[in-house]
Amino acid sequence: MGDILDIVASLPFWVAVLRIATPLVFGTLGVLLCERAGVLNLGIEGIMVAGAFCGWLAVYAGWGLWAGVAVAAFTGAAFGLLHAGLTVGLALSQHVSGLGITMLATALSYYGYRVGFPKVSTPPTITPFAEMSHLGIPVLSQQTPLTLLALALVPLLAWGLNRTPAGLAVRMVGENPQAAEGQGVSVAVTRTVAIVVGSALMGVAGSFLTLAAFNAFFFNMVNGRGWVCVALVVFASWRPGKALLGAVLFGVFDALQLRLQQAGSGALPYQVYLMLPYALSIVALVVVARRATYPQALMKPYRKGER
């Protein structure tokens, strides 16, 4: 127990927590925005792969780091538009469409990587975002600007959802699309915009992995982070503030398991530590499930004039 306290009290631990949490914040906010508009987006896992790949590719081709982030956002938005076309335009099953997007985006990224780099033994690298050491604030000054952006997005999205007409429209189409339509809000347009913007955030989440956390693109680098984001949104009961809390909590467990693994030195198989964050995600879902207030129209396709 004393070990854990020592770890949690140390500064490098919290640096790691924030670094792990950053892509989860982007991804969770993206899923949250889609779901508040009433659309599940299981495309996140693949969109993160595509964002990680395209963002990295742009920087590798000589573009700036922020241009890489923009490319990743644009990639995410493009897949989001496809998801919107399938789930909003054609009212297909949101589960199946999302999984299809994940498979397509992942396959396209891996294919693109292999076409571009057929015979590389070590992945080609780029110079990633630097730490903001000039900031002079402990923990935060060891992070990249993307973390700052993620932290800024949390209150921004909360304000946008709760205090602006656009946010009200998003919440309306997610709770009661018939009523929204009656008020002159276009369900199709509102949902499409929400999915496209949300998916752009998922693309940025992926680009954090290749442009800040690491400096190259690897297969399987997203490794379930997208699914964790889907769980975190339920845990956060669809509120941006709580989403940040959830992402940080996940970061704490993930950073803790890494350090316990090093400290434990073989008492338990290392896989048991790696399981911990996933298992705790399920536990968290069970704990909040009873109180969860899903957006009322979530996963219900809306066809105009059909009940």
Add this chain to the structure above:
Amino acid sequence: MRLERRTHASPVALVVAPVAAVLATLLVSALLVRWAGAPVGRTYAAMLEGGFGSVFAWTETLTRAVPLILTGLAATVAFKARLFNIGAEGQLYGGAMAAVAVGGVQGGAELWGPVWLVFALMLAAAALAGAVLLLGPAWMKARLGVDEVVTTLLMNFIVLLGVSALLDGPMKDPTALGWPQSVPLAGELELSRPVQGARLHTGLFIAAALALALWQVFRRSVLGFDIRATGANARAAAFAGVPALRTAMVVAAISGALAGLAGAIEVAGRTGYVTMDMSPGYGYSGIVIAMLAGLHPLGVLGASVFVAGVLVGADTMSRVVGVPTYIADVIVATSLIAVLVATLLTQYRVRWARSTR
């Protein structure tokens, strides 16, 4: 733009839709093949040749189809009842592990009982392992309202890490020179191979028989009716007296068991032991297959052969023209989306004009 339900499907649309879906898929992948700088015609020819061009190609394709049929059936039965089981990958590994736990022998030792008994117990253990892995999430959904999509997805990671720990520890083959690989299955338990010099094994017949059985369950049994009713409208089904919790649990048990069997039959028919790379995502492909098949058990057979042929053909094609094998995954994912859209357009017609009502 709005969608209008067709009162009856037009016969033209029923023929045109699947053809259009296939053409759209071929067009998209043709663009990607061009981008890789390979001749499109030769690439497709090589894929067709590699997947279906010879007796050997057919045996390879059918071998690959066996686990896909089983995970496809697992997804079919679950999705039909609107239980979104995305955890077939983990259930497959759970089943494979259980099979080796029952029928594995260290260093050529004797089997602990008569072969038929151990074989039956091996399959039962695999089915049970798969079922248990899905019953947890299904119960949490029915009783606590926890979304099963997320829990089954997360379970995949937990199960795979668990299998990895077992392969490093108690289930490790000590003679495998440090390679993480389970103790081998006893030779007597391995499925026989009817075609000389090919890997095709009798697991194909088990998988096909299960597809036929599931088809009959859907068509003729009370359970099949309950499953279809629950999937069509859960609230109406419950109101009409369909036992909701029991149906959900039975569906979860069947779906998980089928995925678990996929693992056991892969071990008994193809690999002979468990490794971390024995399934290149068969669990996830099963969902694609179920959707391509329109959630019909017999359609699963055809869809599995198609997907398996694409995967096997891509391996051959990659050696001949050098296009990365990932093109197979692109084709499978694109065909899923194309078929979904095509199916929808046979049921709905798109009205571009502003609505008049």
